[in-house]
Amino acid sequence: MRIGQFIEEMKTTKETIRYYIDEKLMTPKKVDGRYEFTEKDKKDFKSIRELREMGLSIRVIKEIKKNKEFCDTKKQWESNLNIIDSELVKIEIELERLSNEKIALINAKKKLKNKL
Structure with missing residues (x-):
């Protein structure tokens, strides 16, 4: 087509x-x-x-695609598992950063409300 x-x-x-x-x-x-x-x-x-x-970047998708040459082998599964673990670590770091931002915003909001 x-x-x-x-x-x-x-x-x-x-x-x-x-x-x-x-x-x-x-x-x-x-x-x-x-x-x-x-x-x-x-x-x-x-x-x-x-x-x-899933939030994966083009760079990571290229890595996963490269692993297809080892399709349905332990090597492919291990490599993809490592990629996923690495992405999960990045997400945890981002969640921590966002949580800290949220706390800072909540505190700023409380201070502003106290001034009203």
Whole structure:
């Protein structure tokens, strides 16, 4: 299928698809200078979308994709587990930062209310 139909079916934008192609996350074939998308491309796109919804960066998704060469092996699972552990640590740090910001804002709000 052509890019227009793919975009409509996947509910995305041309810019997103082109970005994923530029980043080598998707590799549709070119026929007569136009991209032709297959079921594999749909599966790849859905995987990328799922990983993005988890908050993973393009850099991390590239790492995960690189691990596909070891598909369904212990090496792939261990590598992906390490990636997930690393992302969870980053999230914990961010949650701590946000919690501290929330406390600071609550305290500022209390001080302002006391002045009213």
